[in-house]
Amino acid sequence: xxxxxxxxxxxxxxxxxxxxxxxxxxxxxxxxxxxxxxxxxxxxxxxxxxxxxxxxxxxxxxxxxxxxxxxxxxxxxxxxxxxxxxxxxxxxxxxxxxxxxxxxxxxxxxxxxxxxxxxxxxxxxxxxxxxxxxxxxxxxxxxxxxxxxxxxxxxx
Amino acid sequence: xxxxxxxxxxxxxxxxxxxxxxxxxxxxxxxxxxxxxxxxxxxxxxxxxxxxxxxxxxxxxxxxxxxxxxxxxxxxxxxxxxxxxxxxxxxxxxxxxxxxxxxxxxxxxxxxxxxxxxxxxxxxxxxxxx
Numbered sequence: 001x002x003x004x005x006x007x008x009x010x011x012x013x014x015x016x017x018x019x020x021x022x023x024x025x026x027x028x029x030x031x032x033x034x035x036x037x038x039x040x041x042x043x044x045x046x047x048x049x050x051x052x053x054x055x056x057x058x059x060x061x062x063x064x065x066x067x068x069x070x071x072x073x074x075x076x077x078x079x080x081x082x083x084x085x086x087x088x089x090x091x092x093x094x095x096x097x098x099x100x101x102x103x104x105x106x107x108x109x110x111x112x113x114x115x116x117x118x119x120x121x122x123x124x125x126x127x128x129x130x131x132x133x134x135x136x137x138x139x140x141x142x143x144x145x146x147x148x149x150x151x152x153x154x155x156x
Numbered sequence: 157x158x159x160x161x162x163x164x165x166x167x168x169x170x171x172x173x174x175x176x177x178x179x180x181x182x183x184x185x186x187x188x189x190x191x192x193x194x195x196x197x198x199x200x201x202x203x204x205x206x207x208x209x210x211x212x213x214x215x216x217x218x219x220x221x222x223x224x225x226x227x228x229x230x231x232x233x234x235x236x237x238x239x240x241x242x243x244x245x246x247x248x249x250x251x252x253x254x255x256x257x258x259x260x261x262x263x264x265x266x267x268x269x270x271x272x273x274x275x276x277x278x279x280x281x282x283x284x285x286x
Binding site for chain 1: 262264
């Protein structure tokens, strides 16, 4: 076995294992709770690109960990309206600040960038049309929802 | 080859140390007006931020009045999202004075981030039906 083949055979399972698996948004729409009028919703997602797939930092919202940035994964949090700050736990901290209005849904995409030693993941705010479109490709990686998302996904 | 590696490392190193967005705290000089009309960008406009990043305001982007500061009127996009970017990324509304973008209002930081060179922004007014 030459070195290239060895590298591929070792890295491929690692990359595949690090990608998100879970139901797609279209499979779980009915499980997503209705947003209360005083709160806003923030979707966090990352494209399924294998580039930098092994870098999976935590995502912090106003200093509290709310989830992980996984390739091809998404989750959402409902929060009281107000000012929000998102960051990730990578080599260089690049924060994103934005406002959240009551009843508003915002979309935060985490993207991989080149760092000096390792890839770094940073958040960026995207508009609703882009966010909704790109979310369709992602898999849910958040906490289980009340109406049995997993059972619904298995039935597909 | 050695030179290429040095340049690459320098570029990566500098890329990780972008400068902070220039901003000055501001107070609203007037409150937002009743939402009786919106403003629509009639053509795509490119903006080069002082931090070196580019932003485009696409034709068809709609804005509503979000108040005013000494530097101009604040226009909040309703069908798009804008950010200004340096070391960090900040949501931003446009600040327009006599038809030109003179900078950005950062709603979280309640600050004004000026543009070194103002940019013309052709807008059409869309009246809301009552």
